Amino acid sequence: MPDPSPRLLLVAVCAAEILGMAAFATFPALVPVFQPEWALSNTEVGWISGVYYAGYVVAVPVLVSLTDRMDARRIYLFSMAVSGISAIGFAFLADGLWTGSVWRFLQGVGLAGTYMPGLKALTDRLPASAQSRGVAFYTSSFGIGGSLSFLFAGEIAAALDWRWAFLLSAIGPALALLLAAKALKPRPAAGAKPATGLLDFRPVFRNRKVMAYTLAYCVHNAELFMLRSWVVAYLVFSMSLQPPGATGTGVRATIVATIAGLLGMPGSVLGNEVARKLGRPPVLLAAMSLSAVVAVVIGFGAALPYAVVIALVLLYGFLVVADSATITAGVVEAADPALRGMTMAVHAMIGFVGSMLGPILFGVVLDLAGGGQSQVAWGMSFSVIAALLMLGPLFIYTMGRDRPSASDTPG
Template sequence: MSDAATPSTGSRAVFCLCAAEVLTMVGVFSFPALLPDFIAQWGLSNTEAGWISGVVFAGYTVAVPVLTTLTDRMDAKRVYLFGALVAAVAALGFTLTAEGFWSALAWRALSGVGLAGTYMPGLKALVDRTSGPRQPRWISFYTASFSLGTSGSFLVTGWVAEALGGWRVAFGLAAAAAALALVLVALALPGVRPIPPERKTNPFDFGPVLKNRAAMGYVLGYAVHVWELFGARSWMVAFLAWVLAAQPGAWGPSPTSIATMAALVAMAASIIGADWAVRFDRRRVCAAAMLGSAAMAAGIGFSGGLPYGVVAGLMLLYSALIQIDSAALTTGAVLAADPARRGATIAVHSLLGFGAGFVGPLAFGMVLDAMGGANSGSAWGLAFASLGAVVALGPLALRLR
C-alpha cells in the first residue's frame, strides 16, 4: 500500500475507476447487443456468432496473466492506461474495417486485450489506494460497475445504431468512450508507489497462488459463474428477439432494452450479494446463488412459448440470480490472497474466469446449432440448460478452504 492510500484518496479513486470502467465497457457488449443484425447482414451461423461474441474473452484470457501480474511490480495505473488505449483502437478498427467473420473476430479479440488491461488492473489500482473496513464495500462497488458498464454497452449501442445510422456509428462512439476513460484516469487517478517485495521472487510464478486453497475456491467458483454470465448475456438479445418475432402483435420493451435493464438489475443484485456475504457466511451465500441461477437456467430457455412480457420478466429475474455472487466471489479471492501476490491472484482469477467466459457463449451457440437451430424452442431450452449444468458445479469448488 502506498502512502497515498488515505480515506479521501480512496473515495476519489473509487469514483474515478468506476466511471472509467463504465466508459471502457461501452464496446464490450456492442456485438451481442446487435447480434441478430450481424447474423442477418453477414450470414453468420450461430456457432460463428458465438465465436465472435466469445473471442473478446479469449483475448482477455491470453493477456490478463501478464497485464494483471505486472501490477505487483508497477503502479496499476500505468497498465490501465495501456488497456484503455487498446480498447479505443480495437473499437475504432472494428468501426472502420469490420466486414465479416474474420475481421470481426480479430478486432473483438483485441478488444479483449483492452478489457484485460482495464478491468482487473483497475481493481488492483483500487485495492492499492484503499484500506480499512470500507475496502470490501468499495471492491463490491467496482465489480458491480461491470454490470453498469454492461447495461451502458447494450443501451448505448442499441440506441445509437437505431437512431444515428447503424453499428459503425455505435462502435465509433465506443472508441471515443474508451479514449475518454484514458484521459480521466491519466488526470484524476493519483499515482502510488508499489511496495517492493521483501525478497526477490518471480512475479509470474503462479504456484503459490494455485496452492492457496482458500483463494482458489473462489477462483474456481468465479470461473463457472462467468461461464454462465457471459453465455447468458451474449445470447439474451437473440433469444428475446426470437420470442418477439414468434408472437405477432406482442408488445413490450425491445430485446436490447431488456438486456439493458437486466444489467442494471444485475448491478443491484451484485451489491446486495456482496453485503450478504459480509453479514453471513460468504461461501454459503455464493453457493445458494449458484444453485438458484442453475435452477432458473434449466427452465428459462423453454419459456419461449409464454407471452413476451412474461419471458422478459423471467430474464430480469434470471439476471439477478446470476449476479448475486459476482462481487462476493471476487472480494473473497482478493481477501484470501497473499498481499504480496494479490496481483498474481487476481490474474489467475481473471484467467480462469474469463477463459470460461470465452467458452460459455461459444458452447451455447454450438448447443443451439446441434439441437435444431435458433428457430427451435427446445434448442434454446437446452442451450440455457447447459449454462445451468456448469454453474451447478460452483458449490463444489467453494468447499476448498
C-alpha cells in the first residue's frame, strides 16, 4: 500500500510527534512540587532534568544509526512504546532523586528512538522539494508537544496530583504509536546500506559543514532545554517578588510556559523561511544574538512588573527556537544521502549533550551564585547559558561556510 500524500503524511507524523511528547515536561512543569516534596537542591533538580537527555544521548547513536540499515518506522514504534511505559513507571515507582532519575532516563531513551528516527522516517517518504519545510514543521511539532506537556502536567497535577499527571501522560505515546503505525507504511531502508560499521562515525566527523551545524545545535539545545527545565521555577520566583494583586500573577506558571513554547512553532518556521531567502549563517547569527540578549534581561529582571516578565518570557519562547529548523535543515542538506541516518545520529547525540548539560549547569550556577531566592543568582545562571549560546555563530562562520576549493562531504 502506498504512503499517503506528502501533506497528509506530514500532518500525521507531526501529530504523532505532538502526542508522543505528552510526558516530556511533566517533571520540569512540576519542579515547585517536587523540590519541597523530595527535598531537592537546585543542582539535583537540574540533574533529574538533565538525566532525561542523558538517556537520549546514550541511546541515540545506536537507534538513529540503525535507520540506515532498517526502516526507521520499526525503531520509532518500539521507542514510542518505551516512552509510554516509562511514564507509567515514574507514576507508580518514583519517590526521590535516584528512582526519579531512572525513569526519566528511560523516557529519554524513548525520545531518542522517536524524534530523529521519526524525522528520518518522514524525510525518507517526502520528495526532495518538500524536505526543508517538512523538517521545519516536524521540529516545530516537537516544541508544540513539549509546550502542551507543560499545560497537561500543570492542570492534571492541580486537579489530582503529580502521579496522575505522569500516568495520564502515557496516553499520548499510545495514541502516537497507533497513528504512526497507520500513516507510515512499511518500507525498506532508503538507499544502499553504508559500508561503515554501525558506530563508525568518522565519515560524519570529516564533514565540516555537518559538524558546524551540529555544534551550533549543541549550544542551541543547552539554551532551549535550560529554559524548558527552569522556566516554571523562574516564573514562580518572579511571582514571589510581586506586590499583592499584581497584573498577571493569577495566571498559572505552567500556562505561561505552554504559551511560550507554542510561540516556538512560528518562530522556528519563520526562521527557516527567512534563512531560505537570506542564507543560514546571517539568520543564525541574528537569532542567537537576540535570544542571548533577551535571556540576560530575563535573568536579571525577575523583579520587573510581572506583566513585563510574562511578555519577555513569551518573546524568549519565540526567539529561542528561531534557529532550530534552520540548523537541522542545514544538517539534512549537508549530509551524504547514504549516511543520513548516521549523520542525524551524530547531530542528535552531540546536540543533546547540550540538552543534558544546560539544565544541570544552570542549577549548579544557581546554587553557587546564591540560591533560588537570589535575583543575582538567576541573572548569573541565564547569563552563563547566553554566553554559551554565542559559540553557535562562531562554529557556523568558522567551520560551516561553503568553500569553493573543497567539498563539504567526505570524499
